[in-house]
Amino acid sequence: MADGLPTSVAIREVGPRDGFQNEPETIAADDKVRLIEELARTGLRRLEVTSFVRADVIPQLADAEEVLTRIDLPEEVSLCVLIPNERGLERALALRERFNEVSVFLSATETHNLENVNRPVQESLSGAERVLGRARDEGLRCEAVIAVSFGCPYEGAVRPDRVLHRPPAARRGRPGAGLRRHHGDGQSAQVRSFFALAREHLGDDVQLTAHFHNTRGQGLANVLAALEAGCASFESSFGELGGCPVPPGATGNIATEDLVSMLHEMGMDTGIDLAAMLACARDVQEVLGRTLGSHTLVAGPVDWTGPGRRLA
Amino acid sequence: MADGLPTSVAIREVGPRDGFQNEPETIAADDKVRLIEELARTGLRRLEVTSFVRADVIPQLADAEEVLTRIDLPEEVSLCVLIPNERGLERALALRERFNEVSVFLSATETHNLENVNRPVQESLSGAERVLGRARDEGLRCEAVIAVSFGCPYEGAVRPDRVLHRPPAARRGRPGAGLRRHHGDGQSAQVRSFFALAREHLGDDVQLTAHFHNTRGQGLANVLAALEAGCASFESSFGELGGCPVPPGATGNIATEDLVSMLHEMGMDTGIDLAAMLACARDVQEVLGRTLGSHTLVAGPVDWTGPGRRLA
Numbered sequence: 180m181a182d183g184l185p186t187s188v189a190i191r192e193v194g195p196r197d198g199f200q201n202e203p204e205t206i207a208a209d210d211k212v213r214l215i216e217e218l219a220r221t222g223l224r225r226l227e228v229t230s231f232v233r234a235d236v237i238p239q240l241a242d243a244e245e246v247l248t249r250i251d252l253p254e255e256v257s258l259c260v261l262i263p264n265e266r267g268l269e270r271a272l273a274l275r276e277r278f279n280e281v282s283v284f285l286s287a288t289e290t291h292n293l294e295n296v297n298r299p300v301q302e303s304l305s306g307a308e309r310v311l312g313r314a315r316d317e318g319l320r321c322e323a324v325i326a327v328s329f330g331c332p333y334e335g336a337v338r339p340d341r342v343l344h345r346p347p348a349a350r351r352g353r354p355g356a357g358l359r360r361h362h363g364d365g366q367s368a369q370v371r372s373f374f375a376l377a378r379e380h381l382g383d384d385v386q387l388t389a390h391f392h393n394t395r396g397q398g399l400a401n402v403l404a405a406l407e408a409g410c411a412s413f414e415s416s417f418g419e420l421g422g423c424p425v426p427p428g429a430t431g432n433i434a435t436e437d438l439v440s441m442l443h444e445m446g447m448d449t450g451i452d453l454a455a456m457l458a459c460a461r462d463v464q465e466v467l468g469r470t471l472g473s474h475t476l477v478a479g480p481v482d483w484t485g486p487g488r489r490l491a
Numbered sequence: 492m493a494d495g496l497p498t499s500v501a502i503r504e505v506g507p508r509d510g511f512q513n514e515p516e517t518i519a520a521d522d523k524v525r526l527i528e529e530l531a532r533t534g535l536r537r538l539e540v541t542s543f544v545r546a547d548v549i550p551q552l553a554d555a556e557e558v559l560t561r562i563d564l565p566e567e568v569s570l571c572v573l574i575p576n577e578r579g580l581e582r583a584l585a586l587r588e589r590f591n592e593v594s595v596f597l598s599a600t601e602t603h604n605l606e607n608v609n610r611p612v613q614e615s616l617s618g619a620e621r622v623l624g625r626a627r628d629e630g631l632r633c634e635a636v637i638a639v640s641f642g643c644p645y646e647g648a649v650r651p652d653r654v655l656h657r658p659p660a661a662r663r664g665r666p667g668a669g670l671r672r673h674h675g676d677g678q679s680a681q682v683r684s685f686f687a688l689a690r691e692h693l694g695d696d697v698q699l700t701a702h703f704h705n706t707r708g709q710g711l712a713n714v715l716a717a718l719e720a721g722c723a724s725f726e727s728s729f730g731e732l733g734g735c736p737v738p739p740g741a742t743g744n745i746a747t748e749d750l751v752s753m754l755h756e757m758g759m760d761t762g763i764d765l766a767a768m769l770a771c772a773r774d775v776q777e778v779l780g781r782t783l784g785s786h787t788l789v790a791g792p793v794d795w796t797g798p799g800r801r802l803a
Contacts, residue, residue, distance in 0.1 A: 184680065330793070364793075366756035367715050368496065393708075395793070396749040396786035397756075400711040403679050429790045437708040444678035444709075474708035478741045481642070481676075481707070 185411040187448040191225035191388065192218050192435055194463070195246075196261055198420025200230065200239045201431070202467065208242045210466045212249045217462060218417065219252040221455040226252070227259040227282070227414075231267035244270065247277045257320070263296065268310050272317060281314045282360065283307040284324035287342045290333035291326060322360060322388075329365025329373060332423065336365075339373050343380045360388040360414065364423060366397060367404035374408035390414040391433050392422040393472070398433035399441055413438060418460040419472035434473035436460050444481055453480050497723040499760040503537035503700065504530050504747055506775070507558075508573055510732025512542065512551045513743070514779065520554045522778045524561045529774060530729065531564040533767040538564070539571040539594070539726075543579035556582065559589045569632070575608065580622050584629060593626045594672065595619040596636035599654045602645035603638060634672060634700075641677025641685060644735065648677075651685050655692045672700040672726060676735060678709060679716035686720035702726040703745050704734040705784070710745035711753055725750060730772040731784035746785035748772050756793055765792050 195215050199206050215228055228250065234241035243260070252258065259280040262268050271281065285303035286292035292300045311321045330336045342361070359381070365373070370389070377387055389405040390413070391398040402413060415435040416422070422431030436456045439449050453475075460476045507527050511518050527540055540562065546553035555572070564570065571592040574580050583593065597615035598604035604612045623633045642648045654673070671693070673685070682701070689699055701717040702725070703710040714725060727747040728734070734743030748768045751761050765787075772788045 335794075366753060368757045394786065394790045395752050396705075396708075396746065397711050397753050399709050400715045400753065403712045403715055426790050430786055434708065440707050441678060441709050441712065444707075445680045474706065474742055478706045478738050482647075 184406050188442050189412040190449055191414045192223050193227040193414045194416035194420045196227040196230050198416045200237050201421045205239045208245050211246050214463055215250050217459050219256045222451040225257050230261035231270045232263050247274050262310050264306055265309055280320040282322040282324050283310050286326040287328050287337045288331040288334040291331045324360045326362045328361035329363045329369055339376050343377055359385055360390050362390040364392045364394045367400045370401045371404040371408045374405050374410045378409055388412040393433050394423055394429045418463045430472045436473055436475040440475045496718050500754050501724040502761055503726045504535050505539040505726045506728035506732045508539045508542050510728045512549050513733045517551045520557050523558050526775055527562050529771050531568045534763040537569050542573035543582045544575050559586050574622050576618050577621055592632040594634040594636050595622050598638040599640050599649045600643040600646040603643045636672045638674045640673035641675045641681055651688050671697055672702050674702040676704045676706045679712045682713045683716040683720045686717050686722045690721055700724040705745050706735055706741045730775045742784040748785055748787040752787045
């Protein structure tokens with residue numbers, strides 16, 4: 180591949196968790212189950228399906244147990260659930276055989292952490308350590324999510340050392356088991372230098388995943404910058420769902436179908452069938468009854484069948 | 492600047508021509524004049540205001556003479572008009588003192604050229620040579636626009652040699668006066684290699700401008716790739732107007748406010764006041780009475796005032 184870009188890229192679909200929790204209405208469990216099963220048959224290998232949060236805090240995901248129990252997914256799809264605290268882990272472990280991975284989260288900045296979960300970063304960190312310790316004992320793949328890794332809507336841009344020196348909880352205990360996801364809005368030069376620095380600082384044992392919002396339209400530019408810095412794992416949401424709710428009305432995460440279209444056009448492999456992913460996006464658009472922000476959903480996949488289709 | 496990116500970038504606003512001609516309704520000349528005058532006071536240095544096309548072909552720009560006559564712009568703004576043929580040049584030259592630049596256009600592929608102007612490329616090329624010769628005699632800055640430089644909705648991906656070996660009309664006659672704009676949809680690796688090759692092939696005498704559609708959300712990623720390949724001149728449309736009308740419903744050109752936001756976040760200078768540009772986008776959104784695709788119009792400018800605001 181030209182420019183040292185990877186030849187294949189891993190994508191985790193997070194729409195059923197990150198997307199559905201951000202919708203003003205609660206989507207019916209029947210629709211969720213159907214959409215998740217449809218997503219799991221697009222060739223995706225990773226899927227975040229729900230979060231075990233308190234129903235009074237995020238009623239949109241109050242059906243976590245029901246959804247997790249009912250979905251019927253292919254063996255090869257690794258299922259992830261988001262765990263906010265030990266109580267959430269208890270609930271999840273009652274369905275231990277239904278999923279493969281957990282993720283815990285904290286913010287890079289104090290203000291965002293307080294706004295998001297109403298406690299200081301240090302407290303989130305201690306909680307995360309306890310959750311991860313127990314999850315590992317259960318043989319679960321564990322991942323730490325660092326929100327606002329590039330910039331915080333409350334505190335401004337975030338210096339990489341503030342992010343990288345957060346004790347990388349997910350790294351401990353198990354060589355090779357370190358997984359970190361970096362979320363947020365940023366600009367491309369900053370994203371590139373962040374991922375280059377993170378790889379240098381954390382070493383090859385830690386698998387880095389990038390998760391970009393498309394708040395100001397720079398999501399795919401940031402993917403390009405992260406690819407150039409050696410990151411080959413991304414998260415996205417079908418239909419461009421989810422993302423940062425600040426400012427109000429902002430667009431969501433990068434759309435999975437836009438990400439897949441770009442990577443395939445560039446000659447990279449994702450394992451995902453773009454037509455099948457577009458069908459999922461159309462389905463969720465119908466369920467939600469509003470026009471979603473995804474571009475490829477409108478434009479359709481590139482059909483450049485000429486001899487020079489892939490020039491990279 | 493990190494990564495060898497330019498410290499300042501030139502932007503030509505093309506919304507009044509490329510955007511307005513793609514709207515289903517004709518915008519009133521009063522609105523056009525107000526919007527163009529507003530745009531010209533944002534710090535922009537280049538503005539494409541209209542095209543001297545036949546009124547029966549593009550009725551949306553039938554008021555070219557009226558608009559060009561009425562607008563009152565600051566001295567430092569260079570005004571460009573698009574010229575499709577010699578008849579169009581005649582009309583434009585009757586208002587010779589009202590503008591500074593002309594651009595002529597042709598497509599990189601036969602099919603697109605036939606669909607667009609109903610004649611073969613060779614015929615467009617001869618016509619362009621005649622227009623450019625005469626325009627140069629009038630002391631006008633001249634630029635050649637090559638549509639579908641990266642990929643054609645009819646013929647597929649376009650090999651760079653097909654584009655670069657088109658006799659670069661704008662290059663002849665006057666050393667240093669060569670200007671070329673490359674339009675279209677593409678993917679980032681291809682865009683990067685195209686601009687690297689173009690610079691090598693055409694030399695420093697030819698100023699290259701990139702013009703990207705945001706059809707599949709990759710517009711700003713393509714800007715990043717072009718910047719990395721040494722291109723420091725771009726075109727865009729306020730509100731994300733214009734762009735490729737194939738497929739129907741597709742989003743437009745990259746939005747000027749999204750481009751400016753990204754470049755400023757990356758620490759580059761454009762000379763443009765982003766708040767003033769956003770006011771223009773809000774104004775045109777109101778005139779058109781529909782929600783436009785621009786992201787920064789919804790999200791607002793980044794307000795990351797922390798000490799680490801610019802980390803690039």
